[in-house]
Amino acid sequence: MKLGFSPEEEAFRAEAAAWLQAELSGPFADLRGITSLTAAPDRRRAWERRLGEARWGCIGWPEAYGGRDATLAEQVIFAEEYARAGAPPRLNHIGVELAGPTILAFGSDEQKARLLPPIARGEQLWCQGYSEPNAGSDLANVRTRAWRDGGDWVIEGQKVWTSLAQFSDWIFVVARTEPGSKGPKGLSFLLVPIDQPGVTVRPIRQITGDAEFNETFFDGARTAAANILGEPGQGWQVAMALLGFERGVSTLAQQMGFRNELDAVIRAAKANGAARDPLIRQRIAKAEIGLRLMRYGALRMLSGGTGGAEGNGAAALTYKIQWASWRRSLGELAIDVLGIAGEIGDGAEYGFGELSTLFLYSRADTIYGGTNQIQRNIIAERALGLPREPRGDIG
Amino acid sequence: MKLGFSPEEEAFRAEAAAWLQAELSGPFADLRGITSLTAAPDRRRAWERRLGEARWGCIGWPEAYGGRDATLAEQVIFAEEYARAGAPPRLNHIGVELAGPTILAFGSDEQKARLLPPIARGEQLWCQGYSEPNAGSDLANVRTRAWRDGGDWVIEGQKVWTSLAQFSDWIFVVARTEPGSKGPKGLSFLLVPIDQPGVTVRPIRQITGDAEFNETFFDGARTAAANILGEPGQGWQVAMALLGFERGVSTLAQQMGFRNELDAVIRAAKANGAARDPLIRQRIAKAEIGLRLMRYGALRMLSGGTGGAEGNGAAALTYKIQWASWRRSLGELAIDVLGIAGEIGDGAEYGFGELSTLFLYSRADTIYGGTNQIQRNIIAERALGLPREPRGDIG
């Protein structure tokens, strides 16, 4: 057990920091400090390409596909330096952290050679099509259908909460390819180009007034037969493996965003005197503890060994509910620090400052990507071995 | 809607207060201020008789059975004055508040005439036999059996958590009288004298070090055939009705005990300086609010009208979880106010001061009489009309 870094690792840190510093005070200075997931999409597309050119886009991937074969420590360091430099959120987060690793795990050599390098070069952006309006937490209740037509798959149906679809080139779609099948059986994992007449992206306005998520409609959308990951009918296994990648190194980048948010709360509390309130102080301390422990929890997951009797595989199942609950609490803390002033926006349009928006937006955290209720089921059943919830339909 | 009392009611208050004052500074001065449910049983038996003689024992009952036909307001007033006078906990709580009302509701004229007056006179004390070791919250899972033998019922089995059984003359027992029946069917509600060879009472030592609850064993215990309440097989209906009486005027007396406990916490906080801690102040304020609202919640229940769209019948279902959770929180507040000093007892025997004992003892509040989990089921199913939990056995 060792938390410090070796001299070689510190040298790597210096290299990464220098490159980021040069770019973000030079050609990409306008992106420094952006935290919104939807701001400046064109410039952030350019930034993805720049990362790709310099091979900083997917450092954990094999060199053959545009990565650096970076060690865990190097990935941790790069995530830290990326955030420290004030670099913007990755527009291709889903391509880099979810689609890519899944293609690495399930793709054929042809697919890997064809699909991974454009992600690594920052040329092709990805989004995900999991949820459906009637499914919600019941991810396996897929109604989107696909069937073979000549050399193509044809897709009919609707996905929802497809974040970033408006900026993406590709979407992966879990579709029912065996007519009459139910639940997790008979599904396939298809990779679908977005820029085609059969795909329509419609933004969903949220509680914040903004629209970050979308509904995506597939109306005779087509993709080549080669764009299936795994075998037909194996879609559920691929999809579940992909969800596992959500608990990867990208969590560290996410945490850096949280760090910025907590720092903003602390600044606000100091500015308006809330920092002297013992109740607020306790809550800030709890938030600080929770944030630090997200980092060390992630390092435990990534280190892969056993920190306890159960091993870290089971512990990793607690990560989603942990960060989601933490951030929702941070939102509540933020608005309580601001007081009534936090309920006033500064423009004529409906919209608020960063911390008030955090209060509203963070209500979604405990819902998307598996509600807290679903997470507790998963922990209870998979980590603790308690009996499964009975389904009402397919048992 | 009116919270104040009329001049006639205030006159009643003066009469009750004067009588209590005379008794508790005169012949029963030694009982004043006692809060333990098990202390001084012989003297408290005498006190029950004195209450009975003066017809203060069961004032809400019909005059024919020893009561006063008191109005709701008079019952509220007496409960308040009883507590204000520092009178001890009623040793015959279960007879007065549970057994009596159930006999009134389900008893034959013969049973009422025979059983109620001795309760009203304070001559016969009662306890209850509901829970069984293998049943727990699943009250209907009764294994205690009873069958007719000549003019008697004969009882075999075991009950647990029979509080006050060591001081009681009678126990009511829910027993299975239809062999092979399951769940709530085939049960009967029997009234059984305790002082007989077939009944053995064994105390259960608790987390506090004390023993307030008991196990009660029935080994060929007998009771006369006349001592069944309702028809054979109707025991479950009788038992459920009895549980409803737990939400009666007696809640006000219980609350007066809680008032004393909260006052003790406030005194302790002022004495050791914890009262200056803003976190403690918030918790004390919450406790104060919760306590007040128990009173007004009880008055709403007892007033019987509609305070909201659902009517108060549904609202009454929330009372148990409300007081139990409140008191458990009060126990936690108490020990936090005391700090580490609260973990030290003053004698050589294992045992602690009132507030430390409250901390330990109150863990039981959210368990006995239906756990918080069971209470939430009841509220969700009966008040909100949500689907019932499926049983694993009898559907």
Place this chain on the structure above:
Amino acid sequence: MRFSFSDEQAMIAETVRSFFAEQATSERTRAAMETAHGHDAELWRSAAQELGLVGLALPEEHGGSGLGQIESAIVAEAAGYQVAALPLLSTALAVRALVAGGTADQRARWLPKLASGELIGSYGEGGRIDGGRLHGRIDHVPHGAVADLFVIAAEGGVALLSRDAAVVTPCTSMDQTRPYARIDADGAAVELLADGRTAIDAATRVGWIALAADALGGAQACLDRTVDYAKERVQFGRAIGSFQAIKHRLADMMVEIEQTRSAVYWAACAADEGAPDALLAAHAAKALAADTYRFCAGNMIQLHGGIGFTWEHDAHLFFKRAQSDATLLGTPEWHRERIAALVGLDEAA
């Protein structure tokens, strides 16, 4: 002693519930939200003139019905149940300040017009009075953009300010059903109330109870709508209301709501009866109701899943009004701190 509605109160409750259910629909509320004034003028006219709801608690001599806080709470609860976009609270604050602290002339001049709904009132804290003129900025004035008359608790006195005497700017407000305005008073001519301290005390106490009642209604609506949804929405082949996690969360909401109901009507009744614990009751009601509403509205979003945080669904209206109910006229923490003082924590041991 009877802690349940009288027949008349039950009738009022029935009437106002039907009224708001029919009139204060989601469509109309959203239309009012779009104006940035958060005011359904047609609904206001009906409420004030047809039902006389605005003047309910006003003495009859001033054009009111001479009822009390219980009846006012019934109205506020029903309006809250529909998150109605109406200046009920702001007007009640101004009215109560005038009743308690205005001169006879001020009362006679303003109260009948406020009671009839002809004028809308509001209340703010800030600014300073100097030589009969109000200076400075007053923030967070509820429904200020549509108010005609303001009671301003300023340094140096409590002022009556006409809308045209100062600059009133609507604010982009998180809760669009009770939006705030800002007043910039650059030496506006004002009248002083006769007894400012009494006016503020009376107005804020009424405001606490009104906000608590609004929160009670809102929380109950969150529960009712979520229960309905939980019975209909099917996931994993079952109504989600059959999952114990959902059931228990809904039960917890009901437990809090029922305590809040006791608190609101205790506070209203104690106020009407002038009971010794009336102040403690008002603090308790405001503190608890705000927490309950936020808890229930947060759970409404959570239990609705994805649609619960869309703009299209009403859940966010409740969620934002809950936040506003919590911070306007004192946070729950502030009210509990007052209770801590009232129970004697600052007295010698």
Place this chain on the structure above:
Amino acid sequence: MRFSFSDEQAMIAETVRSFFAEQATSERTRAAMETAHGHDAELWRSAAQELGLVGLALPEEHGGSGLGQIESAIVAEAAGYQVAALPLLSTALAVRALVAGGTADQRARWLPKLASGELIGSYGEGGRIDGGRLHGRIDHVPHGAVADLFVIAAEGGVALLSRDAAVVTPCTSMDQTRPYARIDADGAAVELLADGRTAIDAATRVGWIALAADALGGAQACLDRTVDYAKERVQFGRAIGSFQAIKHRLADMMVEIEQTRSAVYWAACAADEGAPDALLAAHAAKALAADTYRFCAGNMIQLHGGIGFTWEHDAHLFFKRAQSDATLLGTPEWHRERIAALVGLDEAA
């Protein structure tokens, strides 16, 4: 950078878990509790002499194994898992104070005997030192009734006190597995440590981590035992572990425990590496672990139902030790207040 046990650490963990599971049984713990000294002397001898657990983190020159806080936390966690009745904490406090602040002579004289388990140490705060003599009363000295040597942080310095120089009275303690004693020192002759401030800082930091590790082990035991019970216990014809309310409560316990595990080993590792955030980590571990343990032990009682609050069942041992872990050496609130200061809340905006 690797945040998981090394092979050697994993082996130590395996060894001590087996040792405590076999030796620190409920029967032996209860026998130790009955003595009012809360000390299983046989277990202590085995732990100190056969396994060398007491001297684990002591430099080899003083008879220790030269390991660090990580290994000490592994031992404390394993002991906590069994609520072992052993003066591990109290001795660690005395040892660490001596290592950090004792003179060379003091270290040489006492450390080997403490490491071997021949002597038991403890630590207390209170009293005052005057002319080389200790006066006054020192409360809440853990395992004081069986300790031979006390480090006393008094007004005027940090003293080394021998058992026979003062009156030591065992106290009836809520947690009988780590009972307190009271010391009455009526001018007892003491030696002063060379650097008292450093001694106290080092001892308390080690104490915080040790208590956090004890709490981690205890909380994990509460979870494991309750999971086992929930799988076996049948109510309403179903294993109670099939009810979602129970499942979710157990899941919540695990979520807290896993964060606590990260906190404890972060704090231990940061201490060993002298990391800049070591102090913050120690506060975080103590605060969180105490809350987690109380939460888990409370749930253990709740989910066991009636038997959970009987004396006969072990749940109360965990519940009481959790309370003791929370209050000894600073409450969670105190530690969080320290963190609030460390993150700069008292600095200018």
